[in-house]
Amino acid sequence: MSTRSATPQKGAASRRLIAVVLLVPLLAALALWAFAWPAARTAPRDLPLGVAGPAAATAQVEQQLGRHEGAFDIHRYADEAAAREAIEDRTVYGAVVVTPQGPELLTASAASPAVAQLLQQAVAQQAAADGTQVKTVDVVPAPENDPRGAGLTSSVLPLALAGMAAGAAVTLLGLRGVRAVGALVGVAILIGLVAASIAHSWLGVLTGDWWAEAGVFALTTLAVSGAVAGLAALVGTAGIGITAATIMLIGNPFSGAASAPQMLPEPVGAIGQWLPPGAGTTLLRSVSFYDGSAAIGPALTLAWWAALGLGAVLLGNAHKARATSAEPAPERELATAG
Structure with missing residues (x-):
């Protein structure tokens, strides 16, 4: 083989080597960003959440939820039945119902066990600060064989x-x-x-x-x-x-x-x-x-x-x-x- 024909082949091989060395790390970085970034920034953002009960009684609950700025998109319902219907229609992920016995949290672990757990923690923490307990009802539960989804x-x-x-x-x-x-x-x-x-x-x-x-x-x-x-x-x-x-x-x-x-x-x-x-x-x-x-x-x-x-x-x-x-x-x- 002549020197002239060998030189272009070596040049092409070098370019392919450089391409591999640069592209593979780039793809790895892209994959890491795509998978790790959303997981590391997981948090509620305008998460649909219902509040049910008389307006005077729910005002305080809405104010407390509003402290989590941008976390919840509040939907108001007249009573527990309307809130349950909204959960079953997938309009909201859960609802806080104000009752004479205290607040009640309606969740739907079938929609997202992670969201149901988040709602329980958020509402329970606020209730503990007020010296009350929250009753939790799973309106649409996840299957017994797959409780975590x-x-x-x-x-x-x-x-x-x-x-x-x-x-x-x-x-x-x-x-x-x-x-x-x-x-x-x-x-x-x-x-x-x-x-x-x-x-x-x-x-x-x-x-x-x-x-x-x-x-x-x-x-x-x-x-x-x-x-x-x-x-x-x-x-x-x-x-x-x-x-x-x-x-x-x-x-x-x-x-x-x-x-x-x-x-x-x-x-x-x-x-x-x-x-x-x-x-x-x-x-x-x-x-x-x-x-x-x-x-x-x-x-x-x-x-x-x-x-x-x-x-x-x-x-x-x-x-x-x-x-x-x-x-x-x-x-x-x-x-x-x-």
């Missing part, structure tokens, strides 16, 4: 990984158009059935309608796999890495699955709900513990992701077909022969 939150990452694997497999196997869409839908349905069998039937961490839960698992998987395959169909295999990085480094840590979207720094909580992991977790809680209350928003988010992803798969295939048909016949023959 660990089983539900642990399902977020596997579903994201399954969706990414399905989208990457369809792309790398060369499936296009209707075949790719059929494969993605079929895989999502099977994953939904398997996930519901494990989480509901075996582990007992979900307690809602079995088929609705399977549908949520399937739709969440399809939203991710469709996005992966769709972007890859439009921009090439680089789309796999771009979508996977978005889901893993933003979607998962910003989902609020372990606490609540309102417990994350702004606008992290809102961004997380626009991505499949966050929307999937919220929807799964709704169908499993709340009979579908507040399910429309996250369901539409997942449906849009799935529809846009599958549409991109079909669009990418059509674009490639037009490009191929536009090539001169000799070039197509050479491409086929190659």
Whole structure:
């Protein structure tokens, strides 16, 4: 080999080495920021909380809660029944009810065990300062087999990984158009059935309608796999890495699955709900513990992701077909022969 040909190769190898040395630490720093920053800054931010009872009696409670500046978004209700209904509709995470016997705290550990514990601590501390005791009632309790919600939150990452694997497999196997869409839908349905069998039937961490839960698992998987395959169909295999990085480094840590979207720094909580992991977790809680209350928003988010992803798969295939048909016949023959 001549010196001239060896020199460019050495230069290219050096550039690749520098790229690896710089990019890997950068990705590590990005991952650490995405996961550690929201976790380290977890605190209530405009967390919806109800206050129920006569206006004169609840004024002091509202004033005490207002000392936690920016922590709670207070919703006022006439009585305990209205507060319970708001919790069951997922309008608020809990409520403080003023009764003649003393304050009563209504929580919903199914919505977030972390938030329920936070409310208990905040209200109990204030009551202790006033020399009273607080009765706590869990209106929508978490399942007995999963009191801390660990089983539900642990399902977020596997579903994201399954969706990414399905989208990457369809792309790398060369499936296009209707075949790719059929494969993605079929895989999502099977994953939904398997996930519901494990989480509901075996582990007992979900307690809602079995088929609705399977549908949520399937739709969440399809939203991710469709996005992966769709972007890859439009921009090439680089789309796999771009979508996977978005889901893993933003979607998962910003989902609020372990606490609540309102417990994350702004606008992290809102961004997380626009991505499949966050929307999937919220929807799964709704169908499993709340009979579908507040399910429309996250369901539409997942449906849009799935529809846009599958549409991109079909669009990418059509674009490639037009490009191929536009090539001169000799070039197509050479491409086929190659």
